[in-house]
Amino acid sequence: MKILTHGFGQASGLVAIYIEHMPPMLEYKNLELVQPLSIGETEMISLASGNGWRKIFNVYAKILGQLKHRDHNFTNYGSWQAYREQCLLQSHSQEALLFSPPKLDNPKYRFHIIAGRTYAKKLLRDHIFTNSLVWLDTEFAVDKTHNLVVCPFLDYRQLSNIKINKLCDILHSLD
Template sequence: MTFPTPPLPGFGDATATLRVYIANRPPMTEYAALAAVQPLHSGEIELINRACGNGWRKVFNVYAKLLFALDTQQFTFTQQASSWQQYRDQHLLQAASNTALLFSAPVLHADQKAIHIIAGRTHTKALLDAGLPLQLNWLNHEFAIDQHHRVLVCPYFDYRQLNNEKLAQLAGLITTFAT
């Protein structure tokens, strides 16, 4: 069953099954009025990194590293590039990449195949306070899951908060939705 999805502000593939939600968008004029998912173009991630600093570099790097930590039998991201760096630069958040970085609340449908990842407890709390209807099962103080809506909560996409060990844990949780 296909559900109409209202336009969400963000970067990437509007039909992505792997959707990451963060609280802020890059503070650049060209993205201030972003009202829909906009595919990035080759070189645009580097442009954002130069304009907005190390925080955004970390978000994009962690996203690409996560894709390369996923089970290669279930996800094909590693078939498109030889390294997470190459994937980041040539495919991440571009048209038909099956990835999205969204600056809004998730639109939830129980039958939808999308996997929703909310980055950060603070952002999750704000979304819940705003009425997002999740039934989160906290696995520990950093990770939570809503199996029915295919939502995961994880630390913010930053090396210190989502280190390699936690990245592997998140990849394992994503795999449970892909089976």
């Protein structure tokens, strides 16, 4: 069975973050492609799906803000909040939030981030896609061959500002 890449944002770009579950909304139940969000859609998803989704979008924008990658358009925005509202996962962004396993043999993103150790271990068990993953500690792992990083889930308690800094340092080391 072929698994289609599906999620929010761009079909190729700088960063793809992979999470296990999509928002529990009818609008996305049959999502089979990478679809850019429209202005206000992150807020609509957060209102309809709960505080957890607001945290996911906030932490994603904070990662991009802290990363300050030279090839990312984040610098066109004054803050991570402005980026979240005006660009995150939209048609003019450079990132994706994907709900399908990474396809590392056909990379469309420079950096791949699997959010959540449990999800990463499930992917490794079910979809053997890398054999060069090295655990740096109990929360972070890296595969330098594929520019893949495993980090804590996109939640303030799990991926604090200190851990966002660590994630960004790892990503810069892969560049």
